[in-house]
Amino acid sequence: MHEAGSETSSGSTGQQQERAEGILGYKPEVRDIAKAKDEVNSISSRVLDWMKVRGSVTEPSAAAHKCEAVDPDFTKYYVVNHPWSVYDLKKGSFDEAMDNLRKTLPEKGWKITKDGPMRTKDADPEIVAVQPDSHHTLTVQWLKPARPGRKELISVDVDSRCFRAPEGVDPYSG
Template sequence: MSQQQDSAKDMLGYEPEVRAVPKTEGEVNGISSRVLDWMGVHGKVTEPSAAAHACQKVDPDFETYYVVNHPWSVYELKKGTFSKGMDNLRKLLPEKGWKITKDGPMDTKAGSPEIIAVQPDSHHTLTLQWLNSGKPGRTELISVDVDSRCYRAPKGTDLNRA
Protein backbone atom coordinates (compact mmCIF):
# COMPACT_ATOMS: atom_id res chain seq x y z
CA MET A 1 0.00 0.00 0.00
CA SER A 2 1.37 3.42 -0.94
CA GLN A 3 1.92 6.22 1.55
CA GLN A 4 -0.91 8.19 -0.11
CA GLN A 5 -3.28 5.22 0.35
CA ASP A 6 -2.26 4.85 4.01
CA SER A 7 -2.82 8.57 4.51
CA ALA A 8 -6.25 8.43 2.82
CA LYS A 9 -7.28 5.49 4.99
CA ASP A 10 -6.15 7.32 8.14
CA MET A 11 -8.00 10.52 7.20
CA LEU A 12 -11.22 8.83 6.08
CA GLY A 13 -11.37 5.94 8.54
CA TYR A 14 -11.79 3.42 5.69
CA GLU A 15 -9.87 2.16 2.68
CA PRO A 16 -11.32 3.86 -0.42
CA GLU A 17 -12.42 1.24 -2.93
CA VAL A 18 -10.86 1.41 -6.39
CA ARG A 19 -13.76 2.07 -8.74
CA ALA A 20 -14.26 3.50 -12.22
CA VAL A 21 -15.98 6.88 -12.21
CA PRO A 22 -18.80 5.95 -14.68
CA LYS A 23 -19.85 3.03 -12.46
CA THR A 24 -20.12 5.29 -9.40
CA GLU A 25 -21.94 8.01 -11.33
CA GLY A 26 -24.45 5.42 -12.58
CA GLU A 27 -25.01 4.14 -9.06
CA VAL A 28 -25.69 7.65 -7.72
CA ASN A 29 -28.02 8.43 -10.65
CA GLY A 30 -29.89 5.20 -9.85
CA ILE A 31 -30.33 6.23 -6.21
CA SER A 32 -31.67 9.62 -7.32
CA SER A 33 -34.16 7.94 -9.63
CA ARG A 34 -35.38 5.65 -6.85
CA VAL A 35 -35.73 8.57 -4.43
CA LEU A 36 -37.89 10.43 -6.96
CA ASP A 37 -40.05 7.31 -7.34
CA TRP A 38 -40.34 6.94 -3.56
CA MET A 39 -41.52 10.55 -3.24
CA GLY A 40 -44.59 9.59 -5.25
CA VAL A 41 -45.07 13.10 -6.62
CA HIS A 42 -45.25 14.51 -10.11
CA GLY A 43 -43.58 17.73 -11.13
CA LYS A 44 -40.63 19.09 -13.03
CA VAL A 45 -37.17 17.76 -12.21
CA THR A 46 -33.88 19.57 -12.82
CA GLU A 47 -31.68 17.95 -15.46
CA PRO A 48 -28.05 17.67 -14.31
CA SER A 49 -26.64 14.19 -13.87
CA ALA A 50 -24.32 12.89 -11.16
CA ALA A 51 -20.68 13.93 -11.53
CA ALA A 52 -17.32 13.23 -9.91
CA HIS A 53 -15.69 15.88 -7.72
CA ALA A 54 -12.58 16.07 -5.57
CA CYS A 55 -12.57 14.11 -2.34
CA GLN A 56 -11.57 17.29 -0.51
CA LYS A 57 -10.50 15.58 2.69
CA VAL A 58 -7.68 13.59 1.03
CA ASP A 59 -7.19 14.87 -2.53
CA PRO A 60 -8.24 18.50 -3.11
CA ASP A 61 -6.25 18.48 -6.36
CA PHE A 62 -8.62 15.83 -7.82
CA GLU A 63 -5.87 13.52 -9.03
CA THR A 64 -6.55 10.10 -7.45
CA TYR A 65 -9.56 10.21 -5.12
CA TYR A 66 -13.08 11.35 -5.91
CA VAL A 67 -16.66 11.51 -4.68
CA VAL A 68 -19.80 11.57 -6.81
CA ASN A 69 -22.46 14.16 -6.10
CA HIS A 70 -25.91 14.57 -7.63
CA PRO A 71 -27.79 17.72 -6.63
CA TRP A 72 -31.24 18.02 -8.16
CA SER A 73 -34.72 19.24 -7.28
CA VAL A 74 -38.36 18.64 -8.03
CA TYR A 75 -40.66 21.63 -8.40
CA GLU A 76 -44.00 22.81 -9.84
CA LEU A 77 -45.95 20.31 -7.78
CA LYS A 78 -49.58 20.76 -6.86
CA LYS A 79 -50.16 22.38 -3.47
CA GLY A 80 -50.02 19.85 -0.66
CA THR A 81 -47.92 17.35 -2.58
CA PHE A 82 -44.66 18.70 -1.17
CA SER A 83 -45.59 17.44 2.30
CA LYS A 84 -46.79 14.17 0.74
CA GLY A 85 -43.39 13.69 -0.92
CA MET A 86 -41.51 14.28 2.34
CA ASP A 87 -43.92 12.03 4.28
CA ASN A 88 -43.51 9.25 1.72
CA LEU A 89 -39.74 9.42 2.14
CA ARG A 90 -40.00 9.35 5.95
CA LYS A 91 -41.84 6.06 5.58
CA LEU A 92 -40.01 4.47 2.64
CA LEU A 93 -36.38 5.33 3.34
CA PRO A 94 -36.20 3.06 6.43
CA GLU A 95 -38.16 0.34 4.58
CA LYS A 96 -35.56 0.50 1.78
CA GLY A 97 -32.60 0.14 4.17
CA TRP A 98 -31.76 3.82 4.73
CA LYS A 99 -31.17 5.20 8.22
CA ILE A 100 -32.66 8.66 8.82
CA THR A 101 -30.13 10.63 10.86
CA LYS A 102 -32.05 13.92 10.91
CA ASP A 103 -35.70 14.78 10.42
CA GLY A 104 -36.47 18.31 11.45
CA PRO A 105 -36.08 21.97 10.62
CA MET A 106 -32.99 23.22 8.81
CA ASP A 107 -30.65 25.40 10.82
CA THR A 108 -31.74 28.53 8.96
CA LYS A 109 -34.01 31.49 9.65
CA ALA A 110 -36.80 29.88 7.60
CA GLY A 111 -36.36 26.51 9.36
CA SER A 112 -37.56 24.56 6.32
CA PRO A 113 -38.05 20.80 6.78
CA GLU A 114 -34.97 18.65 6.19
CA ILE A 115 -34.35 14.91 6.10
CA ILE A 116 -30.82 13.50 6.11
CA ALA A 117 -30.30 9.77 5.62
CA VAL A 118 -27.44 7.34 5.11
CA GLN A 119 -27.41 3.96 3.41
CA PRO A 120 -25.40 1.83 5.89
CA ASP A 121 -24.21 -0.73 3.32
CA SER A 122 -23.05 1.59 0.53
CA HIS A 123 -22.46 4.67 2.73
CA HIS A 124 -24.32 6.98 0.33
CA THR A 125 -25.84 10.03 1.96
CA LEU A 126 -29.07 11.75 1.04
CA THR A 127 -30.13 15.27 2.00
CA LEU A 128 -33.68 16.43 1.25
CA GLN A 129 -34.85 19.96 1.93
CA TRP A 130 -38.36 21.27 1.38
CA LEU A 131 -37.69 24.87 0.45
CA ASN A 132 -41.04 26.52 1.06
CA SER A 133 -39.99 30.11 1.62
CA GLY A 134 -43.50 31.51 1.35
CA LYS A 135 -42.04 34.57 -0.37
CA PRO A 136 -43.97 35.78 -3.42
CA GLY A 137 -42.28 34.92 -6.70
CA ARG A 138 -40.06 32.21 -5.21
CA THR A 139 -40.43 28.66 -6.45
CA GLU A 140 -41.32 26.06 -3.85
CA LEU A 141 -39.27 22.90 -4.33
CA ILE A 142 -37.75 19.83 -2.76
CA SER A 143 -33.98 19.97 -3.07
CA VAL A 144 -32.22 16.59 -3.15
CA ASP A 145 -28.51 15.90 -2.81
CA VAL A 146 -27.11 12.35 -3.19
CA ASP A 147 -23.45 11.83 -2.32
CA SER A 148 -21.12 8.85 -2.49
CA ARG A 149 -18.24 8.14 -0.18
CA CYS A 150 -14.67 8.70 -1.36
CA TYR A 151 -13.32 6.28 -4.01
CA ARG A 152 -9.91 5.83 -5.61
CA ALA A 153 -9.84 6.04 -9.40
CA PRO A 154 -8.18 3.15 -11.25
CA LYS A 155 -4.53 3.71 -12.16
CA GLY A 156 -4.21 5.83 -15.31
CA THR A 157 -7.57 7.62 -14.90
CA ASP A 158 -7.50 11.34 -15.62
CA LEU A 159 -10.21 12.55 -13.24
CA ASN A 160 -10.39 15.93 -14.95
CA ARG A 161 -11.54 14.14 -18.12
CA ALA A 162 -13.58 11.33 -16.52
Protein backbone atom coordinates (compact mmCIF):
# COMPACT_ATOMS: atom_id res chain seq x y z
CA MET A 1 0.00 0.00 0.00
CA HIS A 2 1.31 3.48 -0.93
CA GLU A 3 0.87 6.83 0.77
CA ALA A 4 -1.05 9.46 -1.16
CA GLY A 5 1.32 11.17 -3.57
CA SER A 6 3.95 8.41 -3.29
CA GLU A 7 6.07 7.90 -6.40
CA THR A 8 7.39 4.45 -5.48
CA SER A 9 5.89 2.69 -8.48
CA SER A 10 5.02 3.42 -12.08
CA GLY A 11 1.40 2.73 -11.14
CA SER A 12 1.27 5.65 -8.72
CA THR A 13 2.98 7.90 -11.28
CA GLY A 14 0.33 6.90 -13.79
CA GLN A 15 -2.40 7.60 -11.26
CA GLN A 16 -0.93 11.03 -10.55
CA GLN A 17 -0.82 11.76 -14.31
CA GLU A 18 -4.44 10.68 -14.74
CA ARG A 19 -5.47 12.85 -11.79
CA ALA A 20 -3.60 15.86 -13.23
CA GLU A 21 -5.21 15.32 -16.64
CA GLY A 22 -8.66 15.09 -15.06
CA ILE A 23 -8.20 18.33 -13.13
CA LEU A 24 -6.53 20.32 -15.92
CA GLY A 25 -8.52 18.97 -18.86
CA TYR A 26 -5.33 18.13 -20.78
CA LYS A 27 -2.34 15.84 -20.36
CA PRO A 28 0.61 17.89 -19.06
CA GLU A 29 3.48 17.56 -21.50
CA VAL A 30 6.83 16.40 -20.13
CA ARG A 31 9.09 19.37 -20.81
CA ASP A 32 12.60 20.31 -19.78
CA ILE A 33 12.33 23.25 -17.39
CA ALA A 34 15.11 25.28 -19.04
CA LYS A 35 13.41 24.86 -22.43
CA ALA A 36 10.06 26.00 -21.03
CA LYS A 37 11.71 29.08 -19.46
CA ASP A 38 13.51 29.91 -22.72
CA GLU A 39 10.22 29.69 -24.60
CA VAL A 40 8.47 32.09 -22.21
CA ASN A 41 11.42 34.51 -22.28
CA SER A 42 11.32 34.42 -26.08
CA ILE A 43 7.60 35.25 -26.08
CA SER A 44 8.28 38.17 -23.73
CA SER A 45 10.96 39.52 -26.10
CA ARG A 46 8.60 39.30 -29.06
CA VAL A 47 5.83 41.08 -27.13
CA LEU A 48 8.22 43.93 -26.35
CA ASP A 49 9.18 44.12 -30.04
CA TRP A 50 5.49 44.12 -31.06
CA MET A 51 4.82 47.09 -28.76
CA LYS A 52 7.31 49.15 -30.82
CA VAL A 53 8.33 51.31 -27.88
CA ARG A 54 11.66 51.81 -26.18
CA GLY A 55 12.09 52.43 -22.50
CA SER A 56 13.36 50.86 -19.33
CA VAL A 57 12.44 47.19 -18.88
CA THR A 58 12.52 45.25 -15.62
CA GLU A 59 15.18 42.57 -15.54
CA PRO A 60 13.88 39.34 -13.97
CA SER A 61 13.74 36.30 -16.20
CA ALA A 62 11.05 33.63 -16.43
CA ALA A 63 10.87 31.21 -13.51
CA ALA A 64 9.19 27.89 -12.76
CA HIS A 65 6.44 27.88 -10.14
CA LYS A 66 4.12 25.25 -8.73
CA CYS A 67 1.14 24.16 -10.80
CA GLU A 68 -1.22 24.89 -7.91
CA ALA A 69 -4.18 22.92 -9.30
CA VAL A 70 -2.39 19.56 -9.32
CA ASP A 71 0.88 19.92 -7.39
CA PRO A 72 0.74 22.43 -4.53
CA ASP A 73 3.92 20.87 -3.08
CA PHE A 74 5.85 21.66 -6.31
CA THR A 75 7.32 18.16 -6.74
CA LYS A 76 6.63 17.24 -10.36
CA TYR A 77 4.29 19.68 -12.15
CA TYR A 78 5.14 23.29 -12.87
CA VAL A 79 4.18 26.42 -14.80
CA VAL A 80 6.54 29.07 -16.11
CA ASN A 81 5.73 32.69 -15.38
CA HIS A 82 7.46 35.86 -16.55
CA PRO A 83 6.17 39.13 -15.09
CA TRP A 84 7.92 42.23 -16.36
CA SER A 85 7.18 45.83 -17.23
CA VAL A 86 8.27 48.67 -19.49
CA TYR A 87 8.40 52.23 -18.19
CA ASP A 88 10.22 55.57 -18.74
CA LEU A 89 9.53 55.45 -22.48
CA LYS A 90 12.15 57.01 -24.71
CA LYS A 91 10.37 56.15 -27.98
CA GLY A 92 6.64 55.81 -28.63
CA SER A 93 3.77 56.10 -26.21
CA PHE A 94 1.90 53.75 -23.93
CA ASP A 95 -1.23 54.21 -26.05
CA GLU A 96 0.74 53.25 -29.19
CA ALA A 97 2.12 50.17 -27.43
CA MET A 98 -1.38 48.91 -26.59
CA ASP A 99 -2.67 49.69 -30.11
CA ASN A 100 0.33 47.88 -31.64
CA LEU A 101 -0.47 44.80 -29.56
CA ARG A 102 -4.15 44.91 -30.56
CA LYS A 103 -3.05 44.78 -34.19
CA THR A 104 -0.04 42.45 -33.97
CA LEU A 105 -1.24 39.75 -31.57
CA PRO A 106 -3.93 38.40 -33.97
CA GLU A 107 -1.50 38.67 -36.91
CA LYS A 108 0.93 36.46 -34.95
CA GLY A 109 -1.70 33.82 -34.13
CA TRP A 110 -2.77 35.03 -30.68
CA LYS A 111 -6.45 35.24 -29.76
CA ILE A 112 -7.39 38.31 -27.74
CA THR A 113 -9.88 37.18 -25.10
CA LYS A 114 -10.23 40.53 -23.31
CA ASP A 115 -9.58 44.10 -24.40
CA GLY A 116 -11.03 46.59 -21.99
CA PRO A 117 -10.78 48.16 -18.56
CA MET A 118 -9.52 46.22 -15.57
CA ARG A 119 -11.96 45.62 -12.74
CA THR A 120 -10.19 48.06 -10.48
CA LYS A 121 -10.94 51.51 -9.15
CA ASP A 122 -8.73 53.08 -11.84
CA ALA A 123 -10.13 50.85 -14.65
CA ASP A 124 -6.81 50.93 -16.50
CA PRO A 125 -6.70 49.27 -19.96
CA GLU A 126 -5.97 45.54 -20.12
CA ILE A 127 -5.41 43.09 -22.96
CA VAL A 128 -5.54 39.34 -22.28
CA ALA A 129 -4.59 36.91 -25.03
CA VAL A 130 -3.94 33.21 -25.53
CA GLN A 131 -1.76 31.46 -28.08
CA PRO A 132 -4.01 28.56 -29.20
CA ASP A 133 -1.17 26.28 -30.33
CA SER A 134 1.12 26.54 -27.31
CA HIS A 135 -1.56 27.61 -24.79
CA HIS A 136 0.62 30.41 -23.42
CA THR A 137 -1.33 33.28 -21.95
CA LEU A 138 -0.48 36.96 -21.98
CA THR A 139 -1.83 39.71 -19.76
CA VAL A 140 -0.87 43.30 -20.57
CA GLN A 141 -1.98 46.14 -18.31
CA TRP A 142 -1.38 49.85 -18.91
CA LEU A 143 -1.07 51.28 -15.41
CA LYS A 144 -1.61 55.02 -15.62
CA PRO A 145 -0.24 57.35 -12.92
CA ALA A 146 -3.59 57.98 -11.24
CA ARG A 147 -2.02 58.39 -7.82
CA PRO A 148 0.92 60.58 -6.75
CA GLY A 149 4.21 58.69 -6.89
CA ARG A 150 2.94 56.00 -9.25
CA LYS A 151 4.90 55.75 -12.50
CA GLU A 152 3.11 55.10 -15.75
CA LEU A 153 4.06 51.67 -17.04
CA ILE A 154 2.90 48.67 -19.00
CA SER A 155 2.88 45.50 -16.93
CA VAL A 156 3.23 42.23 -18.86
CA ASP A 157 2.72 38.70 -17.59
CA VAL A 158 3.49 35.69 -19.81
CA ASP A 159 2.43 32.28 -18.49
CA SER A 160 2.73 28.71 -19.70
CA ARG A 161 0.28 25.94 -19.04
CA CYS A 162 1.22 23.19 -16.58
CA PHE A 163 4.08 20.91 -17.59
CA ARG A 164 5.49 17.81 -15.96
CA ALA A 165 9.19 17.81 -15.15
CA PRO A 166 11.23 14.94 -16.62
CA GLU A 167 11.66 11.93 -14.32
CA GLY A 168 14.19 12.59 -11.58
CA VAL A 169 14.09 16.39 -12.03
CA ASP A 170 12.90 18.55 -9.15
CA PRO A 171 11.05 21.50 -10.72
CA TYR A 172 11.95 23.66 -7.72
CA SER A 173 15.66 23.38 -8.64
CA GLY A 174 14.94 24.27 -12.29
